[in-house]
Every structure is written in structure tokens, then in C-alpha cells.
Amino acid sequence: MEQFLLDLKREKYNGSYDLAYKTINHLRKIITQTRWANANELMAIIREAGKRMVSAQPSEYVIGNMVRRVLKIIREEYVRIQGESEESVNKGSLHKMVTSDQDFQDFNTPLKELKTIVMEAVNEYIDEMEASIHNIAAQAVEHIHSDEVILTVGKSRTVEAFLKQAAKKRKFHVIVVEGAPLYHGHELAKSLASKKIETTVVTDSAVFAMMSRVNKVIIGTHSVLANGGLKAVNGAHMVALAARQHAVPVIVLGAMFKLCLLHHSALGGNEASFNRLSSPQEVMDHYEGGTEILSDVQIYCPTFDYVPPELVTLFISNIGGNAPSYMYRLLSELYHPDDHEL
Amino acid sequence: MSATQPRCLFPLANRPLLSYTLEFLASCEVKHVYVYCCHLAGQVKDYLSKSKWMKESSPCKVTPIVSADFTSLGDVMRDVDQKSLFESDFLVVPGDIVSNVQLKIPLEEHRIRREKDKNVPLMTLLMSKSSPKHRLRSQEDTVVIASDSITKRVLHYHKGCEQKKVMFPMSIFENPLHKVEIRYDLIDSGIWICAPQVPTLFTDNFDYQTQLDFVKGILINEEFLGNQIHMHVIDSQYCARVNNLHTFDVVSKNVVSRWTYPFVPDFCYDDLDSKSEGRYTLLRHNVYIHQDCSLEHDTVVRDNCIIGPKTRIGNRCQITNSVIGAGCKIADDCCIDNCYIWDNVEIGNCCTLNKSVICNNVHMLEKVTLEAHCALCEKVKIGPNCTLQRGTTIYLQMNNDEESIKKSFDVGEVGNEGQGYVWKTEDNDDINDLEQAFWGMSLQDYHNTVSESQIEEEESDADSDLLSDDEDDAENLELLTIDDDLTIFQREVKESLLGGFEEKIDCDNLILEINSSKYAYNMSVKDVVQTVMRASLEIADLRKTSDKDFFPCLKSILLYLTPLLCKYNKSSSSQLDYLYTLEEFASQHEQTANVMVKILMFLYENDVVCEEVILHWNSNPKGLAGDLFAQPIRKKV
Numbered sequence: 001m002e003q004f005l006l007d008l009k010r011e012k013y014n015g016s017y018d019l020a021y022k023t024i025n026h027l028r029k030i031i032t033q034t035r036w037a038n039a040n041e042l043m044a045i046i047r048e049a050g051k052r053m054v055s056a057q058p059s060e061y062v063i064g065n066m067v068r069r070v071l072k073i074i075r076e077e078y079v080r081i082q083g084e085s086e087e088s089v090n091k092g093s094l095h096k097m098v099t100s101d102q103d104f105q106d107f108n109t110p111l112k113e114l115k116t117i118v119m120e121a122v123n124e125y126i127d128e129m130e131a132s133i134h135n136i137a138a139q140a141v142e143h144i145h146s147d148e149v150i151l152t153v154g155k156s157r158t159v160e161a162f163l164k165q166a167a168k169k170r171k172f173h174v175i176v177v178e179g180a181p182l183y184h185g186h187e188l189a190k191s192l193a194s195k196k197i198e199t200t201v202v203t204d205s206a207v208f209a210m211m212s213r214v215n216k217v218i219i220g221t222h223s224v225l226a227n228g229g230l231k232a233v234n235g236a237h238m239v240a241l242a243a244r245q246h247a248v249p250v251i252v253l254g255a256m257f258k259l260c261l262l263h264h265s266a267l268g269g270n271e272a273s274f275n276r277l278s279s280p281q282e283v284m285d286h287y288e289g290g291t292e293i294l295s296d297v298q299i300y301c302p303t304f305d306y307v308p309p310e311l312v313t314l315f316i317s318n319i320g321g322n323a324p325s326y327m328y329r330l331l332s333e334l335y336h337p338d339d340h341e342l
Numbered sequence: 343m344s345a346t347q348p349r350c351l352f353p354l355a356n357r358p359l360l361s362y363t364l365e366f367l368a369s370c371e372v373k374h375v376y377v378y379c380c381h382l383a384g385q386v387k388d389y390l391s392k393s394k395w396m397k398e399s400s401p402c403k404v405t406p407i408v409s410a411d412f413t414s415l416g417d418v419m420r421d422v423d424q425k426s427l428f429e430s431d432f433l434v435v436p437g438d439i440v441s442n443v444q445l446k447i448p449l450e451e452h453r454i455r456r457e458k459d460k461n462v463p464l465m466t467l468l469m470s471k472s473s474p475k476h477r478l479r480s481q482e483d484t485v486v487i488a489s490d491s492i493t494k495r496v497l498h499y500h501k502g503c504e505q506k507k508v509m510f511p512m513s514i515f516e517n518p519l520h521k522v523e524i525r526y527d528l529i530d531s532g533i534w535i536c537a538p539q540v541p542t543l544f545t546d547n548f549d550y551q552t553q554l555d556f557v558k559g560i561l562i563n564e565e566f567l568g569n570q571i572h573m574h575v576i577d578s579q580y581c582a583r584v585n586n587l588h589t590f591d592v593v594s595k596n597v598v599s600r601w602t603y604p605f606v607p608d609f610c611y612d613d614l615d616s617k618s619e620g621r622y623t624l625l626r627h628n629v630y631i632h633q634d635c636s637l638e639h640d641t642v643v644r645d646n647c648i649i650g651p652k653t654r655i656g657n658r659c660q661i662t663n664s665v666i667g668a669g670c671k672i673a674d675d676c677c678i679d680n681c682y683i684w685d686n687v688e689i690g691n692c693c694t695l696n697k698s699v700i701c702n703n704v705h706m707l708e709k710v711t712l713e714a715h716c717a718l719c720e721k722v723k724i725g726p727n728c729t730l731q732r733g734t735t736i737y738l739q740m741n742n743d744e745e746s747i748k749k750s751f752d753v754g755e756v757g758n759e760g761q762g763y764v765w766k767t768e769d770n771d772d773i774n775d776l777e778q779a780f781w782g783m784s785l786q787d788y789h790n791t792v793s794e795s796q797i798e799e800e801e802s803d804a805d806s807d808l809l810s811d812d813e814d815d816a817e818n819l820e821l822l823t824i825d826d827d828l829t830i831f832q833r834e835v836k837e838s839l840l841g842g843f844e845e846k847i848d849c850d851n852l853i854l855e856i857n858s859s860k861y862a863y864n865m866s867v868k869d870v871v872q873t874v875m876r877a878s879l880e881i882a883d884l885r886k887t888s889d890k891d892f893f894p895c896l897k898s899i900l901l902y903l904t905p906l907l908c909k910y911n912k913s914s915s916s917q918l919d920y921l922y923t924l925e926e927f928a929s930q931h932e933q934t935a936n937v938m939v940k941i942l943m944f945l946y947e948n949d950v951v952c953e954e955v956i957l958h959w960n961s962n963p964k965g966l967a968g969d970l971f972a973q974p975i976r977k978k979v
Contacts, residue, residue, distance in 0.1 A: 002401075006401050009609075010369060277600055277603075277624065278600070278603045278604075279442070279580065279600055279602070279603035280599065280601060281578055281579070281580070281601065285578065286578075286601055287471050287472060287473050287476070287527075290477050290478055291473055292475050292477055293475070295595070298599060298627065298628060298645065299599065301600075
């Protein structure tokens with residue numbers, strides 16, 4: 001546990017998929033290795049561990065998502081063993097919530113087979129996660145047509161796989177926005193060019209000028225907020241606005257585990273937990289930045305942008321395409337309302 | 343200020359300095375840290391035992407070693423040697439470092455160098471880059487370094503800039519293999535990667551006090567000890583030391599503006615200590631406000647501020663560019679700019695504070711004005727209605743008995759209810775000097791006056807630089823002419839060797855003895871080598887009873903002295919010096935000449951002189967006694 005928390009703090013993970021994978025593996029370990037008598041105790045243990053993991057790296061929402069997901073799995077499996085329908089746990093609709101007069105499940109009955117069944121379900125979920133990138137990429141041909149011009153920002157593994165999948169059948173042109181100051185766009189461009197995809201790298205400032213030629217904007221995202229807004233790489237907001245101006249559709253790729261319960265308004269200007277302000281080193285070297293003349297200059301290096309939902313046309317996840325306005329619905333299927341607050 | 347609190351526990355952005363150092367080490371995956379606590383060691387140890395570092399969950403093992411006797415880095419290293427703590431390469435880090443450097447690359451470089459050549463590369467100095475007008479620079483830290491730009495070997499190290507000129511030894515430019523690079527854009531970070539021999543060298547040379555002594559010593563003796571120093575320049579990461587108020591100010595600002603990311607105030611440090619429980623929230627313009635503090639109506643906190651836990655600030659205050667610690671009470675209508683306010687400070691109504699440092703538990707009554715560069719030490723009380731001039735320091739002696747505390751305070755200075763004395767330098771420098779001394783322009787004064795008992799916390803030292811500087815000066819005055827020194831030196835070496843041989847003293851001690859006289863008389867390596875050889879021959883000459891038993895006698899002496907001879911034979915030129923001395927002596931003493939071959943054989947067999955050197959000597963007869971040449975050569979063949 002301590003080692004895992006330490007790795008979280010030191011950002012020793014490679015993208016949000018890796019983080020999600022490590023988190024759920026860790027949770028799986030907790031389920032097998034700790035002692036618990038019934039589902040309620042297990043959920044308390046998971047919740048406790050989850051709280052610590054979330055506070056170690058509050059800007060990574062994926063951790064909280066994984067914890068909630070595991071809690072939901074435990075609830076479902078418990079109810080299934082009890083022989084009731086899943087519906088009663090899900091409280092499917094407002095109508096049901098009001099009309100149902102069922103007793104609330106207390107999850108206190110000790111069940112022998114719970115552990116194995118929960119483990120099976122968790123493993124199944126991990127398989128689903130592993131397949132998510134392929135599932136998304138498989139939809140590529142439906143969205144990318146021949147001779148289209150696609151614009152993307154920075155580097156996203158999902159976008160990379162998506163474009164490469166499409167390139168197997170279609171010929172198209174990709175414009176990569178470099179994404180200063182980290183310039184991850186350069187890496188993506190290199191990787192795409194190696195697969196013989198026609199690629200152009202442009203500076204961040206050239207986005208608006210290029211937009212008139214673009215047919216689709218396809219970007220990855222760090223996470224998707226409950227209102228359908230995005231927490232995406234720095235610069236994504238500008239790209240989305242330019243796309244809106246030119247009426248270019250913006251397609252966002254992201255697996256379901258990136259979908260989280262947070263609303264942007266709930267963050268209330270709390271920069272630390274939404275954005276990540278890293279060292280200004282990338283923007284300006286300390287060699288220059290530490291001089292007397294620049295001592296009163298504030299230099300910022302934010303990592304993320306908030307993209308409001310109205311700028312996003314389509315959200316493609318491993319289960320298919322959805323409009324951002326539908327996110328709340330997906331959320332209620334993914335997570336149990338009692339777990340919203342860990 | 344450091345009289346009551348060790349420097350490594352000074353709160354930098356509301357966290358003790360030491361915690362930055364340990365976090366930095368932990369982030370570099372250091373497994374075991376020995377913390378040498380000297381000045382006010384108890385406090386450092388208490389802090390460590392309460393912190394997360396001593397808990398089981400700690401990412402690295404921290405062992406405090408407490409002793410008030412260590413007054414310099416040299417003492418610490420000698421202790422390390424005595425306890426033989428390290429068998430492989432290790433890091434030396436001062437306890438006041440703030441950094442986010444990843445040490446993997448320099449460590450790897452160091453390891454490769456060591457693999458290539460077993461004993462030669464001794465250590466790697468880490469340097470951080472800084473432009474000449476950089477704010478982290480202070481005068482005392484100025485270094486000029488000549489290095490080889492390919493091998494990164496340090497050829498010359500010059501510290502301080504009292505003079506406008508820097509002298510480089512010609513020898514570094516003469517070697518055609520060197521691509522010499524002279525750099526002024528570096529700051530010594532104080533981080534060294536050391537080979538396990540380093541503590542031993544400190545023991546051998548017991549006059550080494552500081553890092554500077556050591557580096558200089560190694561560089562001067564490079565040819566005869568055969569050790570080299572390399573450096574690694576930290577390119578794009580942050581690394582700085584806090585060793586005076588000026589750097590304290592600069593580094594605090596850097597932490598607030600996130601150069602030290604991820605070690606910024608809103609980082610999750612996981613302290614279990616109740617004082618710093620909870621987290622800071624980052625607002626726009628680098629304002630960090632703790633969850634647990636309260637700001638009253640109309641109080642404005644502008645750019646680059648930190649406000650600590652349980653602090654209460656009254657109405658209509660203006661706070662800019664300041665760090666305010668835990669549990670402070672600030673009343674209404676205060677104006678605070680560029681200040682560092684530590685824990686549990688109380689400030690009355692309508693105070694104005696500019697660019698000052700206010701230590702723990704200071705109490706300021708109403709309407710106090712601090713002009714720029716003031717410093718208030720622990721538990722001082724000021725006010726009401728008074729103004730401190732620019733650059734004033736107020737202190738309160740803690741250790742003195744009651745009477746002296748009751749001794750009248752200067753009411754005009756500290757106000758009617760004030761408690762504290764104004765710090766004055768002994769020779770009544772004008773205020774400007776003191777202020778500069780404090781705030782980093784010329785730090786020599788600062789150390790001399792303020793920090794007589796400066797902290798000597800773990801593995802770091804600041805003022806012993808000064809002590810040793812003074813000693814150097816003294817030595818320079820004593821310097822006699824070299825010739826005189828040489829004869830005295832020779833006599834002394836001979837005496838110690840003779841004494842050593844007769845009483846069978848351990849050879850290591852002899853080495854020590856010779857080394858110390860070498861420094862006392864400022865001898866070069868060459869002189870030492872020649873003197874040692876000559877002395878041993880002379881001793882043999884003295885002790886022989888007849889011509890026949892000269893060689894057995896000499897042999898027993900040489901056998902006894904082999905470790906000593908081996909000590910100085912690191913380079914081929916020293917070995918050659920042995921031979922020339924031998925030759926010179928042989929030309930004057932016939933018996934020696936007769937057994938020359940045997941001596942050579944003996945030296946060769948005991949690895950004092952290697953084959954190439956003998957052959958080289960043989961083929962290049964430029965010796966001192968030309969006419970006798972033919973003889974040894976013939977015999978040798």
C-alpha cells in the first residue's frame with residue numbers, strides 16, 4: 001500500500017490507462033489479502049484505501065473511478081447472490097426511487113462465495129479495460145473517411161491507435177498540434193509518420209489558421225466530467241473553440257473508466273485539484289527565470305484545460321459513441337449513487 | 343536566529359528545510375540516510391523522531407547520528423570512516439538543500455567512470471547552472487571552475503571572489519589531451535557522489551575541514567595520489583541551498599512560484615504531525631491558503647503568499663509576497679509585504695512590515711513599522727508605536743540569567759513595552775554593511791558576527807569555511823623560504839622514519855606523520871618522494887656494521903617501509919623520482935652502487951616500481967650523477 005501511494009505521489013505511471021490498471025490491480029490485491037466477514041466490511045476497507053489513494057494524487061480522477069467501480073461490483077454481486085434482480089440495486093429511475101418500498105440492503109449477511117465471485121467480476125472488468133483501446137480503435141473506420149483532414153492535439157495513446165487503425169483501410173491527412181511546452185505532439189507525429197500516414201506538425205498558434213481546412217478534430221482526454229465537459233491536455237480548449245468557429249466536429253476518444261462523477265462547477269476555482277501546475281521550468285529555464293529582472297514575473301505551466309461540453313460533438317468510448325449530454329446517464333449505470341462520496 | 347533553532351529546521355514555506363532534503367532524497371530512491379546532527383542536535387533528532395521518516399512506512403531508513411563535537415564536514419567524514427558506514431559509493435548532501443533533481447543520470451555516469459578505472463575517479467560534484475545575475479548567487483558561493491569538457495574532469499576549483507583575478511596553474515593547459523573549459527555560470531550544489539575512499543582520505547589528512555579543503559587537496563595532489571574529481575552539471579532541474587538569509591528569501595520565492603515542483607506547498611506530504619495537518623489550497627496568482635485558517639472581512643491576499651494553518655488574520659489587511667506560518671494572530675489594518683513570519687507570531691493593529699524576517703513567538707504591539715531588512719529573533723517583543731530603522735536586528739538572549747534579561751531595554755528602539763536588544767556589530771559598521779551582511783551581499787560579515795555558534799547540522803557546514811580561511815592566512819605568514827623548509831622537512835622525515843623503524847610503529851601512522859609535515863612545510867609531492875627514498879637509504883647507511891651487511895640491513899628497512907613507498911608511487915613520475923634519488927645516492931655511496939641491482943629487483947618485486955618505469959629510467963639517462971651511469975645500467979642488464 002505504502003509503495004503504491006508513493007508511486008502515485010511521484011507520478012510513476014504512464015498515462016491514465018496505466019494508472020487505472022495499477023489502481024484496480026491494487027484493489028484486487030486488497031480484496032484477496034485482507035480479512036473481512038461480509039460485504040459491508042469489505043466495502044469499508046475499499047473505501048478507506050480509496051480515500052488515501054485519492055488524496056495522494058487528487059488531480060487523477062481515474063483512481064476514484066476505479067474505487068467506485070469496485071464498490072459497485074461488490075454491491076451487484078452481493079445482490080445477485082442473494083437472488084434478487086440487479087434492478088433493485090440500481091434504483092434505475094426516479095420513478096422507481098419514489099415508488100419502491102423495498103427494504104434497503106444492509107450487505108451484512110456473510111456469504112462464502114462472495115470473494116470468488118467478486119474476484120471474477122473484477123477480473124472481467126480488467127479484461128474489459130484491457131480491450132477498451134481496441135474497441136475504440138475498431139470504430140475508427142466509421143468516423144474517418146478517405147481524403148479527410150484530421151486535426152489532433154498532443155499525444156494520446158487512444159488517438160494514436162485510432163488513427164493507425166483507420167490508416168489500414170483509408171488514406172487521410174493528419175495535422176498534429178505540437179502542444180507546447182511539453183511538445184508531445186512531436187512524438188505522435190513521429191509515430192504516425194512511421195506508419196506511412198501523411199502527417200503535418202503545426203505550432204499551437206497556427207491552429208485557427210489551419211482549422212478551415214480540417215474535416216474533423218479528434219482528441220484524447222485526461223478525463224470526462226459528469227456534465228460532459230473535458231479535462232484535456234493544455235491547448236484543447238483553444239482547439240475546440242477554433243473548431244466551433246469553423247463548424248468542425250470535435251470527436252473525443254476516451255475509455256469508460258475516464259468518466260467521472262465530478263462537475264466542473266463543484267471545483268469552485270480550486271486550481272490545485274482540477275489543474276496541475278507544474279514547474280515553470282518547461283516554459284522558461286531557471287537559468288534565465290531566476291534572474292533579478294524576472295523576479296517579479298509570475299510564470300505558470302498548467303497541464304490541463306477545461307473544455308465545456310457544448311464544444312464537444314461526440315464522445316467515443318469502448319461501448320460506442322454518445323453525445324456529451326448523455327454522460328449523466330452512463331454515470332448512473334457505472335457507479336452507485338451511495339458511492340459518490342467516498 | 344540559529345542560536346535557538348538549527349538552520350535545517352527553519353521553516354521554508356512553512357515546512358522545515360530538512361524535510362525538503364529528505365523528500366528529495368526519497369524521490370531519488372535513496373534507501374538509507376544518516377543524518378549527522380551537531381548544533382542543537384536534540385531538536386533535529388526530536389523533529390526526525392516525530393516525523394514520518396522514522397515510521398515504518400517511511401520510504402527510506404533515516405538514522406540520526408548525534409554529536410555536538412563535530413564542527414565541520416571534515417569531522418563528520420572522519421567519523422564516517424571510523425564507523426566505516428559505507429562500503430560502496432555514497433552521497434553527501436547538506437541538510438539545507440531544496441531540489442527536485444533526479445540523481446539517476448549523474449549516479450550512472452559516476453558508476454561507469456568507476457568501472458572503467460577502479461580507483462582513480464574519486465567523486466562527482468553536482469553543479470547547478472545559473473546566469474551571472476542569478477538571484478541564487480551569493481558572493482561566498484561564487485566558484486570558477488576549469489574542467490575538461492569531454493571527460494568532465496575538474497582541473498581547477500576556485501571559490502570566492504575577493505580578488506578580481508583568478509589564477510590557474512599552467513599545467514592544466516599544457517596537457518594536449520585536455521579540452522579546458524572555464525566556467526563561471528555554476529553554483530556548487532553541495533551534493534557529492536563519493537567513492538568509499540573519501541572518508542579515509544579525510545582521516546589521512548586531518549587538517550581538512552571543509553569541502554573546499556578537500557577538493558583543493560585532491561586537485562593539488564592529483565599526480566601523486568592519482569585521484570580525480572569529476573563534475574556533473576544539473577541542466578534543467580532545480581537545486582539550491584539555503585545557507586543565508588538572502589538565499590532563504592530567494593528559495594522561498596522559488597518554492598512559492600513552483601520551481602521546485604513537485605515539492606510545493608500543496609503537495610501531499612503526509613505528515614502525521616498535527617501542526618501541519620490538512621492541506622493547502624492553491625488559488626490564482628500562487629496564493630496558498632491552508633484549509634484551517636481564517637481571513638476576516640476585506641483582507642486582501644495578493645500574489646505569492648502562503649498562509650499557514652490555524653492562523654487568524656483580522657480586517658482590512660493587505661498581504662503580498664509573504665509567507666505566514668502556523669498559529670499566527672494578525673490584528674486589523676496591517677500591511678505585510680515581502681515578509682517571512684514564522685509560527686505563533688502575534689501582530690497588533692495597524693502594523694506595517696516590509697521585507698523582514700520574524701521568528702517564532704515574536705509579539706508585536708500596535709502601530710509598529712518595520713522598514714526593509716529587519717530581523718526579529720525568537721520571543722522578541724516590540725512596540726507599541728515605534729519604527730525600526732532599515733536593517734535592524736533585534737534579539738533576546740535566551741541563556742542568560744534573569745537579571746540580564748531584566749536589564750533595561752532601549753525603550754527608544756523597541757518601544758515602551760518592548761523586550762529585546764538591538765544587534766550591533768563590534769566595530770560599529772554603518773547600517774548598510776550590516777544589512778548587506780544579512781541579506782547576502784557580502785556574507786562574510788554575516789558569518790563572522792552573527793554565527794559564532796552557527797549550526798553545524800548534518801553533513802553540512804557553513805562557517806568552518808571561515809575558520810579554515812583564517813588558518814590559511816596564518817600559515818601564509820609563517821612561510822619561510824622553500825630551501826629552509828626542505829632541509830627541515832628532510833630531517834623531520836628521516837627522524838620519523840628512523841624512530842618508526844626502531845620502535846616498529848605501524849606504517850600507517852608514519853604515513854600520517856609524513857603527510858602532516860608535508861603540509862606543515864608546504865612540500866610538493868616530488869620532494870616527499872625524494873626525501874622518503876633518501877632517508878631510508880641514509881638510515882641503512884647509518885645502521886650497517888660492515889660493508890657486507892649493508893644490503894640485508896637496507897632490505898629489512900625497505901621491507902618495513904614498503905607500504906609507505908607504495909603510498910606515494912601512484913604515478914609513474916613519482917616512481918621515476920624514486921629511481922633518480924636512488925641513483926644520486928648510489929653515486930655518492932659505493933656500497934649502494936654495488937647492490938643497486940638487488941635494490942632494483944627488490945623494489946620491482948614489491949610493486950614499488952613497475953617494469954616500464956625501470957626500463958624508461960634505464961633508457962633515458964638524464965640523472966644527476968652522469969659518470970656513474972654506465973655502472974648501474976651495465977649491472978642491471
